[in-house]
Amino acid sequence: MFLSSLLEPIKTAAKEAGDRLWQLYQSGDYQQETKDDQSPVTSADLAANDIIMQHLQVLTPTIPIISEEVQLLPLAKRQHWPRYWLIDPMDGTQEFVARSGDFAVSIALVEHGWPALGVIYWPKEQVLYYATRGHGAFKQQGSKIRRIQVHQHQQPDPLRVAVSRRQAREPIEQLLPHGQQVHYIPLGSCSLKSCLVAEGSADCYVRLGPTGEWDTGAVHIIVEEAGGKILDSSFAPLSYNQRESLANPNFVVMGQADLPWPQLIQPQ
Numbered sequence: 001m002f003l004s005s006l007l008e009p010i011k012t013a014a015k016e017a018g019d020r021l022w023q024l025y026q027s028g029d030y031q032q033e034t035k036d037d038q039s040p041v042t043s044a045d046l047a048a049n050d051i052i053m054q055h056l057q058v059l060t061p062t063i064p065i066i067s068e069e070v071q072l073l074p075l076a077k078r079q080h081w082p083r084y085w086l087i088d089p090m091d092g093t094q095e096f097v098a099r100s101g102d103f104a105v106s107i108a109l110v111e112h113g114w115p116a117l118g119v120i121y122w123p124k125e126q127v128l129y130y131a132t133r134g135h136g137a138f139k140q141q142g143s144k145i146r147r148i149q150v151h152q153h154q155q156p157d158p159l160r161v162a163v164s165r166r167q168a169r170e171p172i173e174q175l176l177p178h179g180q181q182v183h184y185i186p187l188g189s190c191s192l193k194s195c196l197v198a199e200g201s202a203d204c205y206v207r208l209g210p211t212g213e214w215d216t217g218a219v220h221i222i223v224e225e226a227g228g229k230i231l232d233s234s235f236a237p238l239s240y241n242q243r244e245s246l247a248n249p250n251f252v253v254m255g256q257a258d259l260p261w262p263q264l265i266q267p268q
């Protein structure tokens with residue numbers, strides 16, 4: 001009941017933040033900086049962050065917020081939170097700057113260590129992806145809403161693997177078995193690639209290299225409710241708010257849950 005009552009207001013917040021990003025993207029009216037981890041941030045990320053924070057503070061004033069764009073509290077002050085919002089106001093800042101349009105807003109509610117509600121908004125396509133635990137995953141474009149499901153992959157069909165536009169292909173090629181036919185799908189933004197898996201347009205997404213918990217929070221529940229899973233390089237679940245750093249390990253977003261994934265992909 002609590003989760004379902006939050007869904008519509010969170011979709012509204014994500015859409016408002018994303019539409020603001022789109023406006024700034026089109027006008028070019030933003031400034032860019034480099035963060036301590038060498039990843040880019042723009043004034044558009046911060047504008048979207050402000051919009052989401054304002055919505056959340058009105059909607060649930062007592063629920064704390066972790067945002068990519070807000071100074072992180074030490075673990076001791078946050079590790080016992082029973083629930084918190086986990087937001088990435090813009091996933092795909094490099095894509096925004098490079099003008100590919102592959103950027104998205106990501107908002108998750110994490111309860112007792114597990115994402116329970118997730119909303120992704122892709123401004124370029126005006127598409128929302130969302131899920132709440134136990135109630136399925138959905139894709140909405142305008143008034144058209146449909147339930148999404150991962151794809152049932154049949155051997156010997158090529159494995160459709162979503163990959164970053166910005167990362168080298170070779171390390172990923174080395175993880176796939178020799179002789180496996182592969183069709184690569186390059187797309188920006190961790191969330192959008194994960195949503196491709198959730199909706200069945202890709203069979204998996206292999207992510208090597210730096211990401212943060214905010215990149216996977218919302219899609220974690222969307223992918224699971226669509227029938228898939230997100231696991232680290234030991235095929236163990238990702239964790240949330242358990243460490244001083246929010247850096248994720250390498251991970252794979254897997255579609256069809258009963259494929260022999262450890263035979264298909266051996267992440268390092």
Ligand SMILES: Nc1ncnc2c1ncn2[C@@H]1O[C@H](COP(=O)(O)O)[C@@H](OP(=O)(O)O)[C@H]1O
Pocket residue numbers: 037038039068088090091092093094095163164165166167187188189190210211212215
């Ligand atoms: N040098 C770096 N340090 C930390 N995270 C990085 C990074 N380079 C990329 N990322 C993560 O990868 C995301 C983009 O994924 P992709 O390469 O698939 O487009 C970034 O999202 P943000 O744009 O929210 O920072 C960021 O979280």
Ligand SMILES: [Mg+2]
Pocket residue numbers: 045068088089090091092093
């Ligand atoms: Mg971001």
